[in-house]
Amino acid sequence: MADDPTGAERACFEAGIKFGSLYHQFAGTPVSPASAASLETAIEEAIENQPHCEAVRVDILREELADALEDSSADYTELTGRFLEVEIDVDYEGRTVHTRMEMDDGYPLMRIVSVRRTNR
Template sequence: MTGIITSRDNALFEAGIKLGALYHQFTGSPINLDTVQSMEVAISRSISVQPFVETITVNIDRDMIRSRLNQEFGYCELEGRMLDVQLKVVFEDCTAVVALEYDQVLEYPLMKIKHVRQK
């Protein structure tokens, strides 16, 4: 079936691509409590330069980092479950707000659409 691709379709596609890229680019990075803030800034700045990104907020769960620190070397790896990301993408007349959040029930970091608004 074919149809017209709308600005809403493109806004959601762009938002999903950015969350997926963020997740796969940064998970596994070495991190500790001294570097967590700079990692949040690095992720935000990296994604914010991409087309159609209006805002991004990145928070990394410090309690999870604390609980996973390797005692001998003093760091752990950034996991998807540690990330709480809110992203706003604007494509033409459409604004999509999406998130990457850890779902406690599913024990899994989920990407989801928070809301979509078309002018």
């Protein structure tokens, strides 16, 4: 049989599940500049527990966070997509999908960056 797309399609599906879980589990979490690093680690470790997840990289954008707090009487705000850049790698049946979430025109978009065959 020629190249069977099932592994690639399933890897992409699995990445979507990871992003849905990440975004909807952590959106609304209180975050401050002081807690950003520990929240990044918590998110990464939580999502990496899921099946087929190879790597998660979460960056809470400190400058955007500080800007949001500039005119606030509070020292924290709610985590939203505007404060996040995320990359997730999923491996399924010899296919690795690399995905990224970042803001695009005011909306957090999750994209497939690449799908490649792995040597497993």
